[in-house]
Amino acid sequence: MTRALTAKGAATRQRIVAGAAQLIRAQGADQVGLDDIRAATATSKSQLFHYFPDGRAELLRAVAVHEAAEVLADQQPFLDELGPEGSWKAWRDVVVRRYREQGIHCPLTALTAQLGPSDPGIRAVVARLIDEWHARIAAGVGRAQTLGLAEPSLRPEKVASATLAAIQGGVVMMQATGSIEHLEAALDTALAVLAPRDAA
Amino acid sequence: MTRALTAKGAATRQRIVAGAAQLIRAQGADQVGLDDIRAATATSKSQLFHYFPDGRAELLRAVAVHEAAEVLADQQPFLDELGPEGSWKAWRDVVVRRYREQGIHCPLTALTAQLGPSDPGIRAVVARLIDEWHARIAAGVGRAQTLGLAEPSLRPEKVASATLAAIQGGVVMMQATGSIEHLEAALDTALAVLAPRDAA
DNA sequence: ACAAGACTGGACCGAAAGGTCCAGCCTTGT
DNA sequence: ACAAGGCTGGACCTTTCGGTCCAGTCTTGT
Numbered sequence: 001m002t003r004a005l006t007a008k009g010a011a012t013r014q015r016i017v018a019g020a021a022q023l024i025r026a027q028g029a030d031q032v033g034l035d036d037i038r039a040a041t042a043t044s045k046s047q048l049f050h051y052f053p054d055g056r057a058e059l060l061r062a063v064a065v066h067e068a069a070e071v072l073a074d075q076q077p078f079l080d081e082l083g084p085e086g087s088w089k090a091w092r093d094v095v096v097r098r099y100r101e102q103g104i105h106c107p108l109t110a111l112t113a114q115l116g117p118s119d120p121g122i123r124a125v126v127a128r129l130i131d132e133w134h135a136r137i138a139a140g141v142g143r144a145q146t147l148g149l150a151e152p153s154l155r156p157e158k159v160a161s162a163t164l165a166a167i168q169g170g171v172v173m174m175q176a177t178g179s180i181e182h183l184e185a186a187l188d189t190a191l192a193v194l195a196p197r198d199a200a
Numbered sequence: 201m202t203r204a205l206t207a208k209g210a211a212t213r214q215r216i217v218a219g220a221a222q223l224i225r226a227q228g229a230d231q232v233g234l235d236d237i238r239a240a241t242a243t244s245k246s247q248l249f250h251y252f253p254d255g256r257a258e259l260l261r262a263v264a265v266h267e268a269a270e271v272l273a274d275q276q277p278f279l280d281e282l283g284p285e286g287s288w289k290a291w292r293d294v295v296v297r298r299y300r301e302q303g304i305h306c307p308l309t310a311l312t313a314q315l316g317p318s319d320p321g322i323r324a325v326v327a328r329l330i331d332e333w334h335a336r337i338a339a340g341v342g343r344a345q346t347l348g349l350a351e352p353s354l355r356p357e358k359v360a361s362a363t364l365a366a367i368q369g370g371v372v373m374m375q376a377t378g379s380i381e382h383l384e385a386a387l388d389t390a391l392a393v394l395a396p397r398d399a400a
Numbered sequence: 401a402c403a404a405g406a407c408t409g410g411a412c413c414g415a416a417a418g419g420t421c422c423a424g425c426c427t428t429g430t
Numbered sequence: 431a432c433a434a435g436g437c438t439g440g441a442c443c444t445t446t447c448g449g450t451c452c453a454g455t456c457t458t459g460t
Contacts, residue, residue: 006406006457028317030230033447044409049449056448104317112376113313117228117304126376134382158385161373162366165386169369173361176312176326182334185358186365189390206427206436233417244439245419255419 013051016041021063021070025105029060029114060115064122067107068129072136074098079133082140083147088191095167096184104175108168134160141194150194159193166190213251216241221263221270225305229260229314260315264322267307268329272336274298279333282340283347288391295367296384304375308368334360341394350394359393366390 005013019041023032034048034056052058072079075098078091099106108126116123134157141156170183205213219241223232234248234256252258272279275298278291299306308326315322334357341356370383 004406008457009406012407030314031318034449035447045449046410046451047408050407109313109372112372113309114230116375118231123376127378130373130376158389161370161382161385162389165366165369165373165382166362166390167369168372169365169367169386170361172309172312172368172372173330173365175317176323176330178327182361182365185361186369186390189358189362189393190386193389204436208427209436212437234419235417246421246440247438249419250437256417 009051012043012047016043016048016051016059017062017066020059021066021107024060024063024110025067025102025107029110034059057119057121060119061121061125064111064115064125067111068125071108071129072133079136079140082137083143083149085149085195087140088144088194092187092191095187096180099171099174099183100180104178106171106175109171109175130164134164137163144194154193159190163187163190209251212243212247216243216248216251216259217262217266220259221266221307224260224263224310225267225302225307229310234259257319257321260319261321261325264311264315264325267311268325271308271329272333279336279340282337283343283349285349285395287340288344288394292387292391295387296380299371299374299383300380304378306371306375309371309375330364334364337363344394354393359390363387363390 016037020032020037023036023040034045037043037059038045038048048059049055052062075091075094078087078094081087082091108129111122112126116126138156138160141150141154141159144150145152145154145156166186166189167183170180170186173182173186174180216237220232220237223236223240234245237243237259238245238248248259249255252262275291275294278287278294281287282291308329311322312326317323338356338360341350341354341359344350345352345354345356366386366389367383370380370386373382373386374380
């Protein structure tokens with residue numbers, strides 16, 4: 001952590017992480033070797049180990065951090081504006097579109113299921129992402145309640161858990177079946193408690 | 201498929217599949233090599249390839265089939281008795297207990313995320329499991345409606361999608377955070393539409 | 401200008417793991 | 431009893447892949 005990185009070095013490191021993340025998103029973590037990353041980022045073996053002395057494991061942790069930040073960034077500004085009328089649908093559409101476009105490739109799933117089990121560090125990164133995501137949704141529920149748009153008796157954390165689980169579960173089902181319908185149905189159902197008249 | 205298997209051969213094959221499934225459940229698919237399976241099942245390399253000529257890939261497909269059947273079997277008889285008053289809670293408790301006990305090790309997740317992406321055959325097995333599971337839940341919703349215990353306007357398939365997604369998503373969140381609370385909250389919320397007074 | 405050290409290229413190594421092969425044993429059907 | 435062929439053991443091959451090493455180049459601070 002006390003390494004001295006020049007501007008050039010930082011750029012190279014960033015290029016490696018971004019390139020590796022893209023490969024992993026597209027092909028799955030266990031399908032991507034250091035050689036693939038090396039080729040995709042126009043680097044050499046020694047550069048990989050220069051910037052990530054602990055090798056593959058450290059690089060993958062960096063990818064996890066990168067992807068976790070990306071997941072939240074993709075939902076902005078909608079995620080932090082949850083609360084008002086229409087804000088839920090706008091966010092929902094962003095989420096659904098995002099998963100529809102990237103198909104079966106979910107960075108979170110790739111990291112949790114493929115790397116998490118054998119790497120506590122990555123597990124921690126994903127756990128923090130879940131917590132953060134959960135907190136932001138819960139905050140939105142709270143704002144909706146303040147605005148008088150949601151039942152005051154609802155517990156925001158519980159609604160947030162259900163909503164987030166609907167997304168994650170919908171993605172799992174999409175990855176298995178190839179259909180995005182389950183995701184839409186689950187997310188709509190979870191959000192129905194906030195705007196009952198929108199439920200189908 | 202037209203192979204001639206004696207009783208002894210079938211038993212050995214079954215032992216290999218069950219042993220491999222257990223290892224994969226405990227350690228993750230990519231952590232289990234043919235040598236581990238060989239050691240755990242007291243077999244030799246040639247036996248593995250005798251019963252699974254296509255090697256590792258074919259064996260993993262067999263494990264997928266085995267695990268998929270297990271997932272549904274574990275929920276019986278509760279799954280097929282969904283509908284009446286109290287049946288949902290009984291089933292919910294079975295599901296929650298099951299995941300609480302096996303912790304972060306979910307056979308479905310292991311297969312989908314670790315093997316599915318690179319093996320269409322396994323994807324198909326998991327897809328069929330999802331469809332079957334979904335259909336059984338939907339059937340239960342239909343029975344509840346017939347019994348007058350659920351809103352007739354509910355679409356059973358949509359409720360089933362939301363419920364199944366709540367389970368899958370809750371498991372993903374449990375694997376990441378280590379807490380089963382999200383799973384319980386999500387599943388309870390999804391089932392709340394069937395018995396509104398039970399919702400917290 | 402000139403060290404110090406950050407940066408880069410690529411050959412090389414060793415372990416791991418999937419897969420092959422063949423020789424010998426056991427079961428089955430006639 | 432005796433082939434035919436399923437069943438088993440284990441040595442061996444081959445490729446992949448993470449990781450090491452070293453020599454050489456470019457940057458930076460003084």
